Amino acid sequence: MEKENQFDYIICGGGASGLMLAHKLSEDPFFNRKQILIVERDSNKTNDRTWCFWEEKESDLEAIIHKRWKKAVFKSTEYSKEINLNPFQYKMIRGIDFYSKITNELTKKKNITFVNDKIKSIDDQGGIVAVVCEEKIYSGSKVFSSIPDKEYLNSTTKFPVLNQHFIGWFVKTEQAIFDPKTIQFMDFDLPQKGNTRFMYVLPFSETEALVEYTLFSKDLLKNEEYEAEIKTYLNKKKAGNFSITEREQGGIPMTAYPFWEKNSTNVMRIGTAGGWTKASTGFTFQKTVRKTKELVEFLKEEKPLNAMNQKNRFWFYDLLFIDVLSKHNEKGHHLFSLMFKKNKSENIFRFLDEQTSFFQEFKIMLSFPVGLFVRALWKRIFN
Numbered sequence: 001m002e003k004e005n006q007f008d009y010i011i012c013g014g015g016a017s018g019l020m021l022a023h024k025l026s027e028d029p030f031f032n033r034k035q036i037l038i039v040e041r042d043s044n045k046t047n048d049r050t051w052c053f054w055e056e057k058e059s060d061l062e063a064i065i066h067k068r069w070k071k072a073v074f075k076s077t078e079y080s081k082e083i084n085l086n087p088f089q090y091k092m093i094r095g096i097d098f099y100s101k102i103t104n105e106l107t108k109k110k111n112i113t114f115v116n117d118k119i120k121s122i123d124d125q126g127g128i129v130a131v132v133c134e135e136k137i138y139s140g141s142k143v144f145s146s147i148p149d150k151e152y153l154n155s156t157t158k159f160p161v162l163n164q165h166f167i168g169w170f171v172k173t174e175q176a177i178f179d180p181k182t183i184q185f186m187d188f189d190l191p192q193k194g195n196t197r198f199m200y201v202l203p204f205s206e207t208e209a210l211v212e213y214t215l216f217s218k219d220l221l222k223n224e225e226y227e228a229e230i231k232t233y234l235n236k237k238k239a240g241n242f243s244i245t246e247r248e249q250g251g252i253p254m255t256a257y258p259f260w261e262k263n264s265t266n267v268m269r270i271g272t273a274g275g276w277t278k279a280s281t282g283f284t285f286q287k288t289v290r291k292t293k294e295l296v297e298f299l300k301e302e303k304p305l306n307a308m309n310q311k312n313r314f315w316f317y318d319l320l321f322i323d324v325l326s327k328h329n330e331k332g333h334h335l336f337s338l339m340f341k342k343n344k345s346e347n348i349f350r351f352l353d354e355q356t357s358f359f360q361e362f363k364i365m366l367s368f369p370v371g372l373f374v375r376a377l378w379k380r381i382f383n
Contacts, residue, residue: 007037010131010140012119014040016051017146017271017288019102024296026109031299036112037138039131043116045103047096049248050210052202053286054088054349060289064097067204069183076188078337083185083345090183092202093285119147124264142305144295146271149262159257159319160326161218164282166200167226168212168248174240176206188333190233196325196332199233216254216282217329223249252282256319260310268305270295275310279318281352290354314354317361323376335368342367 009025011018022038025031050066059065069090072083106112117133122143129143184201191197196216203209213229215221234242252272259275260268270276276291277284298308325332339348343364350356351364365373 005136005138007140008034010037010138010143012039013146014038015146020288020292021144022106023102024292026106028296039115039117039119041118045099047094049095051093051285054090056087061093064093064101065091066094067092071182072185073182074185074340076333076337079341081340088349122267124267129266143267144270146273148273156257159255160322162216162254162322162326164216164252164254165220166212166214166250168210169230169244170210170246171242171244173207173242175238177237177239178203178206178209180205186336192330192333194330196329216332252277254279254282254322256315256322263306265304265306280321320373320376324372338367
């Protein structure tokens with residue numbers, strides 16, 4: 001192995017989690033002498049997605065926050081609520097802004113190297129890890145991979161897998177139908193068709209917004225079905241004529257599958273591939289921020305990567321919720337309605353951010369139909 005192809009850390013995948021990890025390593029003087037390689041197949045990053053999250057304080061990425069909101073609306077046929085998000089703000093980052101900022105900062109670091117190549121395999125050989133790419137083979141002492149391993153989708157029966165799947169349109173409407181100060185967090189006031197379906201709306205002005213038709217369900221739809229629902233929604237709101245300026249489409253696995261059990265002494269899965277997506281909501285960005293900080297501190301201890309604790313009580317809450325939602329997908333709107341109806345919004349957002357006390361969590365759990373969750377718990381314990 002040529003010395004120029006040897007690194008202390010190799011990060012496989014230059015998406016949000018990979019770049020975020022590299023950025024955190026670059027900010028900590030402890031890692032100044034570590035040689036870090038980022039392997040990313042595609043060098044041409046585009047505005048392929050948006051990330052949203054709620055936050056009390058200023059973000060480390062405050063300079064690239066595209067839009068922020070202080071109010072939200074939850075809506076269903078059972079219950080509707082306008083939410084003052086204080087002390088939180090709901091923030092949005094455009095993918096292209098994130099990629100540009102982080103990449104520009106990392107390229108200035110002498111100990112960080114970028115390579116565009118397709119990864120074929122990652123092999124932990126004990127003392128070293130071989131990352132085999134189409135062009136070259138690289139070796140690293142520790143390797144972090146955000147490359148999805150989708151085998152579990154077809155093989156796991158113990159851990160149900162739902163998908164958060166959506167198509168979103170950035171629209172400009174003829175009529176002023178949006179409140180630019182208020183997001184539509186979840187609008188379940190539409191046909192559920194046996195699933196958990198809602199509209200998610202991020203307004204930028206009275207006539208401009210991102211409108212997404214989103215499902216939490218096992219099966220994907222044809223593109224035409226998502227788009228027909230968005231059209232119906234805009235017509236119902238009396239938008240008039242409208243144009244589509246951008247489109248986005250995505251799918252996020254919602255599962256409590258313990259991805260970290262596949263980690264080895266020197267290889268760790270990160271991001272969605274590592275179970276860093278919040279299983280009950282599909283939110284990933286802010287959890288990745290927290291997990292990245294934890295990982296950087298863990299690396300200073302120089303312990304085996306598979307010794308890092310990845311499981312907590314919130315993982316178990318998510319496990320039960322996905323168990324219930326996978327068996328009773330038509331009840332999703334009912335479950336979320338009960339949660340927002342019976343709890344303070346601030347506590348809900350702290351709970352979803354895994355920042356609550358056990359007492360607060362217990363109160364939220366009491367919001368849900370006890371029978372459904374007791375049966376799910378019983379199966380987990382005795383099956």
